[in-house]
Amino acid sequence: GDIKKEISYTELLVAKQVDGIVFITTNNSCEHLQQLTEAGIPIVVIDRDIPLKGSDVLLVDNFQGGYAAARYLIELGHTRIACIGGPSPLTPSADRVNGYRQAMQEAGHPILPEWIVAGDFQFSGGEAGIRQLMALSPRPTAVFACNDMMALGALRGLREMGLSVPRDLSLVGFDDVSLSSVVSPALTTIGQPVKEISEIAFQLLIDRIAKKTDDFPEKRIVLPTKLIVRESCMKYGEH
Incomplete structure (x- = not known):
């Protein structure tokens, strides 16, 4: 991912005064995300464990x-x-x-x-x-x-x-x-539970937009993954 593009998009979203953002970031930096929360924009961060005041984090295990x-x-x-x-x-x-x-x-x-x-x-x-x-x-x-x-x-x-x-x-x-x-x-x-991730992310964002208060606790949700066995493995010794 391109961090410069990400920062540019973040600045654009602040300028547009959007109601909230589901953010799938490409790195672990949080400075530009802080810009969003400081502007009072609720965010949900997917796939990065970045704790920020006024935001929720949604991860898979x-x-x-x-x-x-x-x-x-x-x-x-x-x-x-x-x-x-x-x-x-x-x-x-x-x-x-x-x-x-x-x-x-x-x-x-x-x-x-x-x-x-x-x-x-x-x-x-x-x-x-x-x-x-x-x-x-x-x-x-x-x-x-x-x-x-x-x-x-x-x-x-x-x-x-x-x-x-x-x-x-x-x-x-x-x-x-x-x-x-x-x-x-x-x-x-x-x-990964893609459907569940999208559903939970948008529900988190809707809840955070509806309860725009400083004391609304941040959430960190971790969803399980699942082994899907197909055809690309076999027992050692059968090779």
């Missing part, structure tokens, strides 16, 4: 999602499980990687530094990340990509290397974007 992804691969018998992370300062990315770390540590599996590669939440980042991981010796037998776009990029990278999912590598994504169910193989992923 990214840590639990990362944990569930790694735990599923561990239950399939994998021990060499790598991770393609996102932009590390961002809350969702860091929490998903930390969930993966927790599951690996609980299972007693080592995490080599080279098994966690930095991605960018983009298709190209997944493709670059999987090439980096598959150049290792020994190779990982499974990979958790911290979003579906990187998982799809990894899938293409593996095909270009002549490798097959899940025969040569098991792969799990995160988000459950529409493409994840129609690619071949269909992607096992961590689903």
